[in-house]
Amino acid sequence: MTNTEPSPDDEQPRVLHVTTDEAVRERVVRQFAAEQPSLDVVPVTTDTAADHLGDVDCVLSDHALPETDGLALLRAVRTTHPELPFVLYTAAGSETVASEAISAGVTDYVQQSDDREHVALLARRVWNLATRYRTTRTVDAQERRFRKLVEQSSDVVSIVDANGVFQYVSPASRHVFGYDPEELVGEVGFQYLHPDDVEYVAETLARAIADPTARPVITFRFDHPEKGWIVLENTGRNLIADPDIAGFVINSHDVTGRVERATQLERQRDRLAEFASVVSHDLRNPLTVASGNLSLIEATEDVSHAVDVRLALERMEAIIDDLLTLAREGEDLTDLSAVPLAQVAEAAWQSVDTKAARLVVETDTVVMADAGRLRQLLENLFSNAITHAGPTALVHVVDVLDGCGFAVSDDGPGIDDGLDGIFDYGVSSSPTRTGFGLAIVRRVADAHGWTITVTRGADGGARFEFRDIERPGDASEPTSNDSDPGENAVVADDAVTTD
Structure with a gap:
């Protein structure tokens, strides 16, 4: 069998004429062509009728057929095409045949006649039945096509009323929104939006309702039950x-x-801007110093100026090292592991020139982190503490009790409340440091998704607090965040660690 849907390029209705009477077939074809020239009559026998049912809009069948009859054909047609118009056109009718035909679902029952007007009326009747069926079939096909497009679309199609209540939601909501359509219909859509986006979306909806010609395109954050906040673009x-x-x-x-x-490209662009600034400014100063002293050596042959050249080159090397570290630490992290905070703190302390400083670690917390980058973060904080608090500094690593995180504090002079941009690169109160240390700390924290706050510590120094830190499984509870060592503390004194 062929198509079950009419072709949009073929609007001519077709009628299937089933008969073995050549005279009747000739008369129908001739007079239908005269009365309804746009009606395409397809004469067939009983054997081939079933092959054409999907292509026609009406069946006109004789009752007397070889090895069967019109009623049997009618029942067969109703099995596969229950809505297809079927006109029983018979020469030998009776009340019994008419009754059985009606019971079998015949559309019309017409006695054969040679009268021209009679055949003309039949042609108009068949035309009306065929065009109505064809129109219905076309509309149904378009509706099915539209429904499939909506249901199979990767985008969500929804209808909301003036109050933002979902009236309809397409099946795509399952994989886009994370909710079945039935869960959303009747719900106020605003409750799923990020609180910071609600006012903006409500105002946009109000303007679009007031102006039916508007076609707003907006983005907002939507609360997905599994993914958290996702960003949706909406037309x-x-x-x-x-x-x-x-x-x-x-x-x-x-x-x-x-x-x-x-966002990632924006971060990369910012890093490139930082690199360009360092190359054009921060590296230019020691390069100028080195170049000037080399000129003095050439002019005076006084090699004592080589000391200043070496210092300038060492300064450039330190800047380049920190710059490369800054770039690496800003990369996103995808492979985190369970890391004991105390163990990494001890290792970081061993890597820093701690002089006579002391480290007190009061935590047995295990965090999900990149161990290497966490160590870099702690090394920079320890180095920063010793630089500002002095060679006998006391540094603490403790848990924070008001959130999932930890803190690093010292007993130095602290940080001025009015100091802006503490985590910006190039910010340092020490002429011997590059100013990248705390910028690297911020980059490591950002890469992990941690938040940082800087406060005054219990000993008067600076306290760096890190929160929103993921812990694997049932992490240990914080023991203390006081400055004095507790019973679980680990103390490292001048690179000597004792429990």
Whole structure:
């Protein structure tokens, strides 16, 4: 069998004429052509009738057929094509045949006649039946096609009323929103939005309702039950006045990945800008010093100026090392492991020129982190503490009790409350340091998704607190965040660690 849907390029209705009477077939074809020239009559026998049912819009069948009859054909047609018009056109009719035909679902029952007017009326009747069926079939096919497009679309199609209540949500919501359509219909859509986006979305919806010609395209954050906040791009159209829609139609698709890539590119652009600034400014100063002293050596042959050249080169080397570290630590992390904080703190302390300083570690917390980068973060904080608190500094690593995290504090002079940009590169109160240390600390924390706050410690020095830190399984509870060592403390004194 062929198509079950009419071709949009073929609007000519077709009628299948089933008969073995050549005279009847000739008369029908001739007079149908005269009365309804756009009606395509397809004469067939009983054997081939079933092959054409999907291509025609009406069946005109004789009752007397070889090895069967019109009623049997009618029942067979109703099995596969229950809505296809079927006209029983018989020469030998009876009340019994008519009754059985009606019971079998015949559309019309017509006695054969040679009268021209009679055949003309039959042609008009068949035309009306065929065109109505064809129109219905076309509309049904378009509706099925549209429904499949909506249901199979990767975008969510939803309809909300003027109050933002979901009236309809397409099946794509399962994989985009994370909710079945039935869970959302009747719910107020605003409750799923990020609190910071609600006002903006509500104002946009109000403007679009007031102006039916508006076609707003907006993005907002949506609370996915498994993924958390995802970013949706939404195109809306006001069809409240359309009785078939009676709402605001929104097409939504997930652009979280695109936004994350844009954010990553923005970060990379900022890093390139930092590198360009360092190369053009921070490295230029020691390079100028080195070049000037080399000129003095050439002019005076006084090699004592070589000391200043060496210092300038060492300064450049330190800047380059920190710059490369800054670039590496800013990369996103995807492979975290369970890391004992105390163990990494001890290792970091051993890597720093601690002089006579002391380290007190009061934590048995295990965090999900990149061990190498966490060590770099702690090394920079320890080095920063010793630089500002002096060679006898007392440094603490403790848990924070008001959140999942830890703190590093010292007993130095602290940080002025008015000091802005403490984590910006190049910020340092020491002329011997590059100013990249705390910038690297911030980059490591950002890469892990941690938040940093800087406060005054219990001993008066600086206290760096890190929160929003993931812990594997049932992590140990914090023991203390006081400055004095507790019973679980680990003390490292001048690179000598004792429990």
